[in-house]
Amino acid sequence: MASLAARTSSKALKNVSRTVGRSTVSPLAASRSYSLLARSTVAAKPKTTFENVRGVKTLDFAGSKEVVYERADWPLPKLHEYFKNDTLALIGYGSQGHGQGLNARDNGLNVIVGVRKDGASWKEALEDGWVPGKTLFPIEEAIDRGTIIMNLLSDAAQSSTWPQLAPLITKGKTLYFSHGFSVVYKEDTHVVPPTDVDVILVAPKGSGRTVRTLFKEGRGINSSIAVFQDVTGKAKEKAIALGIAVGSGYLYETTFEKEVYSDLYGERGVLMGGIQGMFLAQYKVLRANGHSPSEAFNETVEEATQSLFPLIGQHGMDYMYAACSTTARRGALDWAPIFEAANRPVFEKLYESVKNGTETRKSLEFNGRSTYREDLARELKEIDEQEIWRAGKTVRSLRPDYKQ
Numbered sequence: 093m094a095s096l097a098a099r100t101s102s103k104a105l106k107n108v109s110r111t112v113g114r115s116t117v118s119p120l121a122a123s124r125s126y127s128l129l130a131r132s133t134v135a136a137k138p139k140t141t142f143e144n145v146r147g148v149k150t151l152d153f154a155g156s157k158e159v160v161y162e163r164a165d166w167p168l169p170k171l172h173e174y175f176k177n178d179t180l181a182l183i184g185y186g187s188q189g190h191g192q193g194l195n196a197r198d199n200g201l202n203v204i205v206g207v208r209k210d211g212a213s214w215k216e217a218l219e220d221g222w223v224p225g226k227t228l229f230p231i232e233e234a235i236d237r238g239t240i241i242m243n244l245l246s247d248a249a250q251s252s253t254w255p256q257l258a259p260l261i262t263k264g265k266t267l268y269f270s271h272g273f274s275v276v277y278k279e280d281t282h283v284v285p286p287t288d289v290d291v292i293l294v295a296p297k298g299s300g301r302t303v304r305t306l307f308k309e310g311r312g313i314n315s316s317i318a319v320f321q322d323v324t325g326k327a328k329e330k331a332i333a334l335g336i337a338v339g340s341g342y343l344y345e346t347t348f349e350k351e352v353y354s355d356l357y358g359e360r361g362v363l364m365g366g367i368q369g370m371f372l373a374q375y376k377v378l379r380a381n382g383h384s385p386s387e388a389f390n391e392t393v394e395e396a397t398q399s400l401f402p403l404i405g406q407h408g409m410d411y412m413y414a415a416c417s418t419t420a421r422r423g424a425l426d427w428a429p430i431f432e433a434a435n436r437p438v439f440e441k442l443y444e445s446v447k448n449g450t451e452t453r454k455s456l457e458f459n460g461r462s463t464y465r466e467d468l469a470r471e472l473k474e475i476d477e478q479e480i481w482r483a484g485k486t487v488r489s490l491r492p493d494y495k496q
């Protein structure tokens with residue numbers, strides 16, 4: 093199991109830390125420092141401070157000190173030793189089950205998958221090389237065999253299956269989530285963990301698909317970690333070790349409540365709902381003013397995703413501004429506060445809707461239906477058929493590396 097992929101990631105792990113001056117920093121942090129030096133058009137930035145080495149760092153985030161854990165402190169031999177008596181039972185095999193399960197398996201850990209027999213996930217797990225009776229089991233059997241129960245069912249399914257699954261989570265096991273949803277909104281989900289098990293969270297801040305691709309690239313996704321219940325006194329350490337085991341590069345401490353509030357808010361906001369709404373509004377106004385679909389798409393989506401947003405990701409907003417014309421900079425500086433003012437009340441309403449549980453109840457009701465897959469697919473098809481995204485397909489088809 094530890095074979096080629098594990099050796100490859102072991103090599104990647106060796107490369108993960110480099111010495112810059114007297115501090116050990118990761119390649120990403122190093123490239124960030126490099127990018128700060130490389131900037132010519134922007135003012136000097138506050139320096140990132142590295143107060144600790146060995147993978148645990150206290151960093152200054154814009155004036156707030158926070159601890160970040162990273163992979164450097166958990167080389168593969170240490171992970172193997174730590175989990176030598178454990179079986180990680182991944183329950184559910186959606187986007188996160190796939191990414192976290194394959195990463196932990198490639199890291200050489202003892203991982204099994206538990207899903208509904210002959211459901212869509214069972215088939216996907218088979219395709220990914222999980223073997224029925226050895227590493228692939230019906231849900232109850234996987235929980236029985238596991239010591240660390242990683243509940244990666246859909247949030248709605250975590251709630252609906254809880255009455256059957258809860259009695260199987262016996263003393264000595266660890267209960268793991270990738271979202272604070274089930275335990276924080278217990279009035280609605282009715283998920284109340286047994287009092288004699290550690291309950292922890294590792295929530296990758298990105299799609300399970302990216303959890304996998306970043307791991308394969310020898311990098312690692314940012315994840316949040318939290319402890320809901322610490323029975324053994326080791327819950328936090330276990331969360332950190334599991335975070336690294338499933339392919340995270342950097343782990344940020346939070347609470348279950350903060351994780352679920354920020355996550356539900358972010359995905360409904362800028363990450364998914366907000367961006368689709370903003371793209372569509374801009375596109376529609378361009379079309380109403382006589383611009384062609386290709387021009388409206390290129391000026392709204394293609395330039396954003398292919399040119400400007402990656403610059404924000406690599407170097408920050410000011411860098412992206414500085415990389416655009418002085419004409420663009422002047423206009424964007426003037427209009428940014430207008431957009432902020434227009435959007436702020438929407439974000440306030442959204443945060444309240446998350447905090448008071450409205451979003452949770454809607455999600456439980458919708459995703460708890462037996463037809464949830466078809467119902468979601470129907471609405472996604474409606475997006476796919478919007479003119480903006482149809483135009484986008486033609487624009488993308490011109491790329492040399494185009495894949496449908």
Ligand SMILES: NC(=O)C1=CN([C@@H]2O[C@H](COP(=O)(O)OP(=O)(O)OC[C@H]3O[C@@H](n4cnc5c(N)ncnc54)[C@H](OP(=O)(O)O)[C@@H]3O)[C@@H](O)[C@H]2O)C=CC1
Nearest residue numbers: 184185186187188211212213244245246249270271299300
């Ligand atoms: N998607 C992501 O990238 C992220 C997800 N998370 C969190 O990770 C967890 C898992 O999410 P994700 O990977 O997206 O999975 P999904 O939400 O897509 O759920 C998929 C899994 O749930 C199973 N499932 C659904 N309904 C039932 C049911 N009634 N009984 C048994 N199994 C059922 C499916 O099995 P079947 O095929 O048999 O229907 C499938 O294995 C959630 O807590 C989510 O919030 C956190 C960060 C990012």
Ligand SMILES: CC[C@](O)(C(C)=O)C(=O)O
Nearest residue numbers: 296297298299355359363
């Ligand atoms: C942004 C959506 C997400 O929160 C994620 C990929 O992080 C999710 O729930 O899938």
Ligand SMILES: [Mg+2]
Nearest residue numbers: 271355356359
């Ligand atoms: Mg989410």
Ligand SMILES: [Mg+2]
Nearest residue numbers: 297298355359
């Ligand atoms: Mg998220």
